[in-house]
Amino acid sequence: MAIDAQGLEIQIGARTLLHPTNFHVTKGDKIGLVGRNGAGKTTLTRVITGETLPTAGTVRVSGKLGYLPQDTHAADPEQTALDRMMSARDIATIITRIRKAEKEMTDPDPSVMTKAMNRYDKAMQDFEKAGGYAAQSEAITMATSLGLPQDVMSQPLGTLSGGQRRRIELARILFSNADTLILDEPTNHLDADSIEWLRDYLKKYEGGFLVISHSVELLDEVVNKVWRLDAQRGMIDMYSLDYKSYLKQVEVDEERRRREREVAEKKAARLMQQGIRLHAKATKAVAAKNMRRRAENLLAETSEAQKQEKVADIRFPEPAPCGKTPIEAKDISKEYGDNLVFAGVDLAIDKGSRVVILGYNGAGKTTTLRLLAHLEQPDTGSVDYGHGCKIGYFAQEHDTLDLDRTVLENLQAVAPELTDTQARSILGSFLFSGDDAFKPARVLSGGEKTRLALATLVTSRANVLLLDEPTNNLDPASRDEILKAIAKYEGAIVLVTHDEGAVKALNPERVLIMPDGDEDLWNDSYLSLVAEE
Template sequence: MIVAREVEVRVGARLLLSSVSFQVASGDRIGLVGRNGAGKTTLTRMLAGESLPSGGAITRTGPVGYLPQDPRTGDLHMLARDRILSARGLDHILRRLTTYSMAMAEATTDEARDSAMTSYSRAEAELAAAGGYGVEAEAARIAANLGLPDRVLGQEIGTLSGGQRRRVELARILFSGADTLLLDEPTNHLDADSIVWLRSYLKDYPGGLVVISHDSGLLDAVVNKVFHLDANRAELDQYAMDWKKYLVQRETDEKRRKRERANAERKAARLLEQSEKLHAKATKATAAQNMARRAERLLSGTEGQRAADRVAKIRFPEPAPCGKVPLTASDLSKSYGSLEVFTGVDLAIDRGANVVVLGLNGAGKTTLLRLLSGIEEPDTGEVHPGHGLKLGYYAQEHETIDVSRSVLDNMVSASPDLNETEVRKILGSFLFTGDDVDKPARVLSGGEKTRLALAMLVVSAANVLLLDEPTNNLDPASRKEVLDAIRTYAGAVVLVTHDEGAVEALQPDRVLLLPDGDEDLWSPEYAELISLA
């Protein structure tokens, strides 16, 4: 259980939540919603114990499993299977069992063999206490349902794609059996089948759950309570109902607040009018003041109508002039250790072309964009920049952002030709205002990092955009802005996405299928592969 008492949440000088109290008990499946930047991720970090509230207290009873938007994946040389098993400390036990088994087989004396057998028996007793060999099978089942087969579980973390690493972390959190789960955008990088399985798993989870998600299907299937974080009012509206009822009730509440405010404003206006009339008479000055105070009390006693949530105004840059074929690649191959990702991939990006890259998770889609951007080098083959090429790269893991620098410093480095006033104006259109621009990038939520990365693209004058899951972590209004920007961009785009709406907005000319590297003209038949990719 998690209990929050009179919690206050601030980011710099900005108040996000004021004196909020609530609890997360067993059986509570809470959807934490609100616009990007409202403070959902900040509050969740506090619930997980990774940061402290500005005021009030948060207490935790029992273990908490926390999946952040940008998960930490631990030792990159650790096997994916061991990373998942480490949630219950089983990786160490199984490793010791293997070591002692080998020691028994290789023992040259009875004394050495007896010692190894004793150690093996102790480790086996520890495993039995933790659930026996069946727990390893349980971890494998969870992983398989999240699109992580045995082949992937036997690989080192460092050889996995960003999406695979995130699914390993999700599997680890689910396998932990924690009393309370805190999941920030858990459906990112999941295919359609895995999302269906996750909905069922979370709906039946016996402990407490807080989930941040822009997946309305997940919220509809899972949650029995909704907490709406209203950044405009610095309040957490708590609804003890499912998602569909919440949507209806919230609309009803909005209409009620609007009526109450309008009535109070009408009464206050009449009182102020009378007050002005009485002020003209010296003998009525006290009565006039009393009427003015009554008007103030009327207005202060009503909840302010929610200001319309601001949305970042996103328009990708006017592309710089370039040659007919600004980017080509020939015979690209990439392996991580003994794992071959793809081999012999050729690609030519014409000026203004739209290409979507499809393939199952782990097929090398992100790796290809990293090779094209120059962040990684291919094992074989070359990337050839054409005349006038200016690349813009949006990375799904936000690697283009220097987390040690502030929001403003990141933007300045991306736009050396603009002065600070111009940079601040652009950041303002992406909802970074006042003290927000001085925040270190490492404290930003996933949605805020997405907005910053997109802002850095906007000032780049790029004529070829490499976009890797650009709609992840975005609320519906911000997602619409990104889709409109993709739809109207005049340069070339190479897109990796699970979002069918993003492909529809792109209206691709061609499709590249990985890992085989086959290229084809786009046709509607390929659309069904998007959610599986």
């Protein structure tokens, strides 16, 4: 048994995410973990992997566990992509010896250099015996299958885009030869070809895995069980079904619960009426009390039909007045170390204009948004702001959030003029109610961080929105809300996305193709490039 949980209970503040539950994941179990944003899916994976302690119960993991979290900030920015991948296997310690010896071989002291050369020779022999070159080739092939050019493997992680780092982390986990996988939104930042490769990999994977994904296509193709974390009941409903069959069964179960509840309510009402009549007679007080208790127990024993789940009320702000051209970028370029990302790019963002940026991962899409937001400076050229320009920036890696601050503090940092009551009201519309406002941003799931980042935009009165993958980590209902907000917003929007639906909602006027910086009027022939980039 790879993962075995007994009596597992999870509470966050006064809220119970999971009542005491038993479950296990064994070889061949391909489980899709589903539930609305904020139900506790990510928290559950953190408990399973030992990142967070449960309120009660135990989780035992046997064999090697591979875990892909939603956030991938922890890796050393100086480490190369290939070394990061190789660290997932036992030969990582040998590679560390090789790197240390390489540095000491440049020491001016001849004795130090000679010893280092001897250690280097020995480490290289151990590396070859451990199948190091074959493993390197395997790692590079896997990364290439996930859409990473081979030259990326020699680059430090700190020079890569968020999408590239995410792909490296996914490739690393798959390369690890783990017995069991836990994958939290593995399709984020993947293009269509990479998603297809991942689906084929997971189909053939012989171990067990637990995957959280809002990609219906992925769940349809790879899972043989579905676990539904019900936020209202704090329970996991476990279905030994593929995803399509699960969806049909959920409808049947909800209808059955509704009918059972109706019958129970009718019986309870009759018992309560009898109890009222008996209570009128002094000699029947005990019998009346028993009648009422039976009615209450009857209702308690039947599950309520699933209530309509709340959806974040996402409305972008009415833009503040501004001049004709809020942002103009002239001849900008950016490089990281020896890696020239792009050069000679010009872009003017007019009042109310709608622009989509396309390009392969690593082409500089996110970097362009960061330059427009003045979060980074171009190496050449300039980014100038026009009269009244007010920017709202949504970062795909949630870089705009202070993870050490609470949800409420993050919102108030952006809009200090808000009273606590006003801020709590805005947070409530984004489904942060009660004690949720006092959670540190660090413990939020990817979907919750997305909602918080969007909430900060609502308070900004921005007249230019720079949106980097705004639909990532959102459940279908929340995604629909943000698409409506994009469509209705009256200010300018510059959008980076792999989501065709987001581009359709934007209805762009222009497209900027990176890294060449070619600009063109939008036409629907570009739509086929969105998911492929």
